[in-house]
Amino acid sequence: MEPMTEGLLQNLSPSPSPIPKIEMRGIVKRFPGVLANDNVDFTIYVGEVHALLGENGAGKTTLMNILYGIYTPDAGVIRINGSPVRLRSPRDAIKLGIGMVHQDFRLIEAHTVTENVFLNFDGLGFIPKWSALESRLEEIAANYGWRLNPRARVGDLSPGEKQQVELLKLLVRGADILLLDEPTSVLTPIETKMLFKTMRRMAEEGKSIVLITHKLSEAMSVSDRVTVMRRGRVVLSKPTREATVEELSTAMVGTQIANSLGQEQAGTRSADSAPVLRVSGLSVIGDEGVLAVRDVDLSVNRGEIVGVAGVSGNGQIELVEAIVGLRKPLRGRIVLNGVDVTGASPRKLMELGLTYIPPEGKKWGIVQELSIYENIALRIARYEPYSRMGVINWRRIMEVSEKVVSEFKVDTASIKARASSLSGGNVQRLILGRELTTSKPSLLVAAYPTKGLDIAATDHVKRILMRLRAENVGVLMLSEDLDEILELSDRIVVMYAGRVVGVVRRSEATPELLGLMMSRGVGAGASP
Amino acid sequence: MLRRSLPGVIKLSLRIERRAEPTPRFSIIVTLGMLFFAFLASGLIFQLLGFSALHIYRSFFTTLLSPIMLEEVFRKSTPIILAAIGLCYSYRMGFWNIGAEGQLYMGMIAATGVVVLHSAGYGPGEQLLLPAAVAASLLAGGAWGLIPVILKLRFGANEIITTLMLNYAAILLADFLVHGAWKDPAGYGFAQTVQFPASARISIPGLSDSIAYLALAAVVTALTYLVFKYTVFGFESKIIGLNLYASRYSGLGINSIMIRGVFISGALAGLAGLIVVSGLIGRLRPGASPGYGYHAIIASMLGGLYPVAVLFSSILFGMLLTSGDLLQASIQMPKSGVEIMMAMIFLATIVAEFVKRYRLRLSGSARGVGM
Structure with missing residues (x-):
């Protein structure tokens, strides 16, 4: 993995003992049935880019929402510059110099950049001096090398420029702690590079930046420090240059292979019994209008659990929606119990023996x-x-x-x-x-069946899936939890960028291998 | 940064919080309470306009006291009940049909068309005249409803816009016919159609007309109650309105349910139109409906889409219209006076929906962060 901005990284890393800007200690946040943050410690230092890495549902957004005053923690302390603070609302957070850029932009498209930035800004006076405000924005933009016209209508801007407007909103309010929630999800590769440059520059100026992401490569290329969360806990936190891709991917998806549920059953069934589901050459268009599933082949046999592993957003959900009739496939065939059901309605599929557990x-x-x-x-x-x-x-x-x-x-x-x-x-x-x-299904398709559940409920769901397998039902399961996939599946299908990059038998699978396939799309030699 | 508050300053703030699901009893109390406020507020407006609020309230309730007035209330209520019950079918699916007025007009036009054909010597004979008119009004109202629902399902057209526009189309079509081809040749040049013959008038032997109309509306209400409570269609149409995701997941035939629901909705508005031409006024003329289809929107909302409650809220509108006529004659209060009251009731309904779901909480909190 080549860091995109090696030069900058090396300049900054030998800094003398870093000064903590924000310390979160023992943060606990419970939602009904879920422990979203379980005794989390998180420290942000002055002048660093800190990657907060984890799968969806790992608790990273909850933690940042606590820091931004959207949620109040059930337990724990937050210290800023050494003194404890209470954050009751984003307003409190903003006063303390904390700013957040959400995944979805909160901008008024019909207004100009300047109007957006200074909306609800204290001290503008009754008639704002627009030209002075505009030149102020021009100055900031020039500092970061942005080509942003303060007089442009926000509706005419590219996603990358809109993000710059969001950043400007924080900067003019004096934010020196910036929380960026999955900021690259809407950006092109070039815009991403630009954003990373901006982040490095901000860190040089002494600001602290938190990059919330589930993309390993981003954490590796731009951050000084990386913290990995999984199931509400911090599982790893260290300087990025001391971390390896393999170590981080294993930390994200989990390592210990729980063995409480009759492991001996998994992987023992022969895969050549009658297939209940056969998918061939399936391509599906996603919500953004681009191909989300590309030319996928897949089969599920009776009495077998097939787990689909992959970092979320790699086409798994679109694949499942096409199989259960909620999304029309672009190309390919879906055969259920020998009947061609490509494009059939959910009701028809239900009547043919397919049962779907939705996310x-x-x-x-x-x-x-x-x-x-x-x-x-x-x-x-x-x-x-x-x-x-x-x-x-x-x-x-x-x-x-x-x-x-x-x-x-x-x-x-x-x-x-x-x-x-x-x-x-x-x-x-x-x-x-x-x-x-x-x-009485012959095929059960379960999308993230244990997501957000507590341990007892998760266990119950797993037992039901195993019972179905024993009853000779075919099960296709999506999960973001690699432990769960390894525990239950007879075969594991790994998806990356809409393609099946490998099918691994349970006996051949290791978390390291799967983690690598999931994060880089490296195929394993195993055949279906 | 001028507003940065000093530590220790107490700031009162109003918070809006979601309530738990309201119980039926709570809903009824809130609705009645808001209705009371609506009356109070409109009374205040009348007082300011120089009318005696007390007099107006009194005349509103006297509509219930004399049998003649009561009959008038029932006559005016019936089209509203039918159209409002019809709207319940649309609204429970989340299809915001505000086209009951147009569907009602199409019902009037179709029923009148049958009679006009008959008087010209074509079409059904005496025996079949009324059944044919009923069928025509149901089909025409329903078909007028199908246009927007198909536009919505096929092209995603917003039904609020299309149903509203189709109201004007239907009203203008009625005007066009009444001023032209369907004008009564023996009508001294008045823009109106021929009088409906007795065989095309609705009546039940032994009952006064107004009671007969009301009985018909009550039967439709009762049937609708049963449909909503006990049929697969009634149940599934509610699911579509509540959660479209779950509807898709559960394999409901969403398009078919929507089309059937909106067709019934329009057909009942068409039936309301039949009551107007074949019952209340006995012919088609411009402005034959004083806005029954619009009153029905408020009535169905006020009744919370519960058929029996909608029946009563429609009767309330019948009372308002009747007392409006009365006040126009007695104290020369303009007709728009009643519309003020209706508007207040509509506002009250909206506020009631809010109050049922949210509570306002006044909370004092010490500002100033940290330390």
């Missing part, structure tokens, strides 16, 4: 405003015997609901309770219970 259960899987039994009706009301001639038999649905709630241990006072009262783990139990009680 973000609260958004996709349930209707929060409805009761639990109505959420179960959601999926079955149109079928006999739950309805006849279009008239619903609510008593029958309630009977099934009682069964789902008791068999899948959904923790609720009554099936008449609103689904919005359920925790994340209970929502997932409800969805799994509904799907498995009301249908």
